Amino acid sequence: MSPVPLVVLVGPMGVGKSTVGQLLAERLGVGYRDTDDDIVAEQGRTIAEIFVDEGEAAFRAIEKEAVRAALSGHDGVLALGGGAILDADTRALLAGQRVVYLSMDVEEAVKRTGLNAARPLLAVNPRKQWRELMDARRYLYEEVATAVVATDGRTPEEVTRAALDALELKEA
Ligand SMILES: Nc1ncnc2c1ncn2[C@@H]1O[C@H](COP(=O)(O)OP(=O)(O)OP(=O)(O)O)[C@@H](O)[C@H]1O
Numbered sequence: 058m059s060p061v062p063l064v065v066l067v068g069p070m071g072v073g074k075s076t077v078g079q080l081l082a083e084r085l086g087v088g089y090r091d092t093d094d095d096i097v098a099e100q101g102r103t104i105a106e107i108f109v110d111e112g113e114a115a116f117r118a119i120e121k122e123a124v125r126a127a128l129s130g131h132d133g134v135l136a137l138g139g140g141a142i143l144d145a146d147t148r149a150l151l152a153g154q155r156v157v158y159l160s161m162d163v164e165e166a167v168k169r170t171g172l173n174a175a176r177p178l179l180a181v182n183p184r185k186q187w188r189e190l191m192d193a194r195r196y197l198y199e200e201v202a203t204a205v206v207a208t209d210g211r212t213p214e215e216v217t218r219a220a221l222d223a224l225e226l227k228e229a
C-alpha cells in the first residue's frame with residue numbers, strides 16, 4: 058500500500074500552511090512535505106519563474122502531477138499549493154483524506170502576503186485579487202475540507218493547537 062498523508066493542509070497563499078504545517082508535523086512526530094517545494098526542487102526554478110516562462114496553465118499541469126505523487130508518497134503532514142484544489146481530479150483524490158482548510162479574512166491576507174512578487178497571483182492590487190481568488194475558491198476549499206481552522210488573530214502555535222483539536226489527533 059502506498060503511504061497516505063496523516064494530514065493534508067489546504068488554503069490560500071500566505072495563510073500559514075508552511076508555518077503551521079511544520080509545527081503540526083513536529084507535534085505529531087512525523088515529516089513535513091510541501092508540494093510547492095517539490096515543484097521547485099523538481100523543476101530547478103521558482104514558481105514565479107514557471108508562471109513567467111510558461112504561464113499558469115502549464116504550472117497547473119506540473120502541480121497536478123506533483124500533488125498526485127505526494128498524496129501517494131508521504132505519510133506525514135502535506136501542504137498543497139494554494140491553487141491545487143482548482144483541479145477536479147485533485148479534489149477527487151482528497152476525498153476520504155483528513156484535510157484541514159486554514160482560512161483567513163482579506164485584511165489578514167493582505168497583511169501576510171503584502172506586495173510580495175514571489176506570489177505571482179497577488180503581484181498587482183493584492184486586495185482586489187485576493188477577493189476575486191477567494192470568491193472563486195472558497196467553496197472548493199470547503200468542499201475538500203474535513204475541518205476548517207480560522208487563523209485570524211491566532212499565532213501559528215494557536216492555529217496548530219486548534220488543528221490538532223479539530224482533528225482529534227494526539228501529540229507524539
Ligand atoms: N498565524 C499566523 N499569524 C501571523 N502570521 C502568520 C501566521 N501564520 C503564518 N504567518 C506569516 O504569514 C506569512 C505566510 O506564511 P506561510 O508561508 O506559512 O504561508 P503559506 O500558506 O505556506 O503560503 P504559500 O501559499 O505562499 O506557501 C509568513 O510571513 C508567516 O510568518
Ligand SMILES: O=C(O)C1=C[C@@H](O)[C@@H](O)[C@H](O)C1
Binds near residue numbers: 137175176178
Ligand atoms: O494560490 C495559488 O494559485 C498559488 C499558491 C502558491 O502556493 C503557489 O502554488 C502558486 O504561487 C500559486
Ligand SMILES: [Mg+2]
Binds near residue numbers: 076136
Ligand atoms: Mg507555503
